[in-house]
Amino acid sequence: MDIRHTLKANRGFILFLFSFALLRTAVADWNPIPSASMRPTLLEGDVVLVNRLAYDLKQPLTDIVLLPLGEPQRGDVVxxxxPTDGTRLIKRVLGLPGDRIAMRDDVLILNGRPLAYRDARRRGETLAPGWVVDAVRATEELDGRPHAVQFLPATPARRDMTEITVPPGRYFLLGDNRDNSADSRFIGTVPREKLIGRAHHVLVSADWLGEDGWRLAPRFSRWVSTIL
Incomplete structure (x- = not known):
């Protein structure tokens, strides 16, 4: 059977695969969460849905913006x-172009005003099987959009930052797990064209760390849940 006959016989399936690939690279995507940088909002083993058209229409497989479609908002998970090595990351937008951002003892200061943190509570946080540290979880108030954050007081981290002004066309991003996240404190502000899209739902989730003594144990309570 020659290649032309094979392509003709399977053209419907090939068209489906092409359309599927185009959809994922230009319209919608899903991403597994490999690290703890967004705990407690996102957990390792979550798979999140990403709207690639939330901000820009891009040429597939590139960062080239063809048409701006919307503006990133404070509190968006993206x-x-x-910008340093091309690694796929997921973080929260904290600073917009023109914002003044500083941090003092893990408290984010936005345009000269410290953010409010409420409902703080302590708990044990598993960093690896058998390694549990003290953690503090709280609700951070950001322009009327509350979301959970976590701090690890006993671990080394960058908890202070002198004030910067976010340049035009760039964004300041942080992980919700503030003391365990490689974010704009380390990689700098992020150009808009590096934003892939907005993560809006957890599609499925499974505990692959074995925290409950199981491997790949489904977390059904997180399936199809909204990301706050």
Whole structure:
């Protein structure tokens, strides 16, 4: 059977695969969460849905913006290509172009005003099987959009930052797990074209760390849940 006959016989399936690939690279995507940088909002083993058209229409497989479609908002959870090495990351937008951002003892200061943190509570946080540290979880108030954050007081981290002004066309991003996140404190502000899209739902989730003594144990309570 020659290649032309094979292509003709399977053209419907080939068209489906092409359409599927185009959809994922230009319209919608899903991303597994590999690290703890967004705990407690997102957990390792979550798979999140990403709207690639939330901000820009891009040429597939590139960062080339063809048409701006919307503006990133404070509090959005976004996927991005790291401006330092291209690694796929997921973080929260904290600073917009023109914002003044500083941090003092893990408290974020936005345009000269410290953010409010409420409902703080202590708990044990598993960093690896058998390794549990003290953690503090609280609700951070950001322009009327509350979301959970976590701090690890006993671990080394960058908890202070002198004030910067976010340049035009760039964004300041942080992980919700503030003391365990490689974010704009380390990689700098992120150009808009590096933003891939907005993560809006957890599609499925499974505990692959074995925290409950199981491997790949489904977390059904997190399936199809909204990301706050």
């Amino acid at each position: 996927t991005l290509n790291s």
